[in-house]
Amino acid sequence: MKTELNITLIARGCAITGDMVVDHGISCFGLLDGGIISTQGLLHIGEGGLVKGMAQGEHVRIDGRVDGDVHARGSLEINGHVSGDIFYGGTIRLGPRAALNGTLKRVARMLTIEAESEQEQASIAAPRSSETAGVGHSESNVTEISRAMA
Template sequence: MKTELNITLIARGCAITGDMVVDHGISCFGLLDGGIISTQGLLHIGEGGLVKGAAQGEHVRIDGRVDGDVDARGSLEINGQVSGDIFYCGTIRLGPRASLNGTLKRVARMLTIEAGPEQEQSPIADSRAIEAASEQRTDSNVTEISRAIA
């Protein structure tokens, strides 16, 4: 049985304006002037990659730069620069070149990200709204769907 790998690549020299939501992995080596959500797989901001907005994903690896909040539901690895708050649920690894300008907070894995047609505004969830909802619902460990819109 052949397994197909789904991944979106933003190559060096490419510039995208606006928010992106993908249901698979993504690698960014260019400029994304907006937020990004990867609902499954690896969200990789490669060396030379720049995201000017929030970055959210299951597994997040940052070798480039993110100017916005980062939400990682599984693993998080930072070897690049983050200027924004970081929220993570699973494991975190900071490499020797990691540069953080913001707060680092471990949160319960109660909220996940879903891009659905009922989202009328920006698909990027506001991290402060996610944090507030997480603090309100500490009695359950069931994964819920966050519909917090910026």
Template sequence: MKTKPNITLISAGCSITGNIIVDHGISCFGLCDGGLISTQGLLHVGEGGLIKGSAQGEHVRIDGRVDGNVHARGSLEINGQVTGDIFYCGTIRLGPRAALNGTLKRVARMLTIEAEPAQTDVAAHALPTQSVPDRPDSNVTEISRAMA
């Protein structure tokens, strides 16, 4: 029986340049020099992990560092450091080691998804100006297909 992978692991010491888009969970303990998007499951930036770009996911947990904007559609837990704006629409939890340098904005679910590919410029963020008419909760999938 063939099973579909449910998590991608970027291990410590690994360095990836460019945007990563997955349709399942992902854990990053290394360096990702670009955006990281998880359309389903958990996006986890582990201790020692660094994302130099935006992080977008359904459920987002940051124990490492993100130098870019964070977009969480479901839950967001921060125990690490974020330098950039945070857009969320579900629950948020800040741990005792959380360090934020940016704005925290609760927005509608469709606004937690960037319209443009992830950028490494911390000050830049793009919000969508229109939604996908027939599937409003799945526009991240449409964006992912368009970026591929």
């Protein structure tokens, strides 16, 4: 049985501008000027890595720096620096070099990262019902967590 390992690597010295969404693991040792979402696997911000935006994933490990909110559905390990709010649904571990500047909040694991379904996309085109009219949240495929926090 062949097992494929899918991972995206942002190497040291590499700089990417814009948001990234991947359906597998990702390791960032460079600069990402934008948000990053990993829907499966490990999201690792390595030592020397910098994310200037939101970081979201199933399992998140931060050894570098995130200047934005962090969302982890499963495990979260911080041994780097986070300037933003932290939302976690499973376990959290703070290492000896962890530095946090924001709030820490446990959320339900059911609030998951998932792309919009066709039904949700159809509801965007349809007029909003009276119960959602006036509610100011943008329709995107970012996360249910983000929508819950809006």
